Amino acid sequence: MKAHNFLNSITATVLIAGLALTGISSVAVAEQIRNNTLTDGVIRRTSPIYRFRNMWTPGTPTEELRGQEYTFSAKEGDDIQVYLDTNRGGGFTPVMVLFYGNNKQVAFTQDRSFNYRIPRSGDYKLLVLAKDAARAGNYTIEVSGI
Numbered sequence: 001m002k003a004h005n006f007l008n009s010i011t012a013t014v015l016i017a018g019l020a021l022t023g024i025s026s027v028a029v030a031e032q033i034r035n036n037t038l039t040d041g042v043i044r045r046t047s048p049i050y051r052f053r054n055m056w057t058p059g060t061p062t063e064e065l066r067g068q069e070y071t072f073s074a075k076e077g078d079d080i081q082v083y084l085d086t087n088r089g090g091g092f093t094p095v096m097v098l099f100y101g102n103n104k105q106v107a108f109t110q111d112r113s114f115n116y117r118i119p120r121s122g123d124y125k126l127l128v129l130a131k132d133a134a135r136a137g138n139y140t141i142e143v144s145g146i
Contacts (some may be wrong), residue, residue: 011096014044030069035146041068043136078118080145093131
């Protein structure tokens with residue numbers, strides 16, 4: 001009985017911890033982003049699926065979107081600017097989600113750009129996702145200020 005309760009406790013902890021970002025595809029390989037460097041990307045119907053929810057809007061359901069994962073290191077106080085150009089092909093509706101540390105969501109946008117002041121030094125993960133996977137396509141992303 002104690003072992004069963006312990007396993008239920010672990011399961012509940014994992015579920016709660018995984019609310020911000022769950023189910024990162026095992027085939028997903030993050031690409032390192034460099035400061036002020038244009039990085040070309042593509043979202044296909046076969047791109048990895050990322051499961052997440054917008055933590056900034058209460059009651060938002062969990063979504064599963066296809067996309068790409070990027071990483072970068074930043075220092076406390078850096079003012080970063082993220083710009084996504086989807087006009088090269090596809091014209092998909094973008095979603096960008098920024099995570100710090102152990103998948104703590106720190107920014108979310110459905111626009112093609114956002115600014116963010118880094119609260120603590122460390123490694124960050126940026127997801128570029130297609131809201132409408134049927135119209136997925138090519139894009140260029142640039143992060144500056146890191």
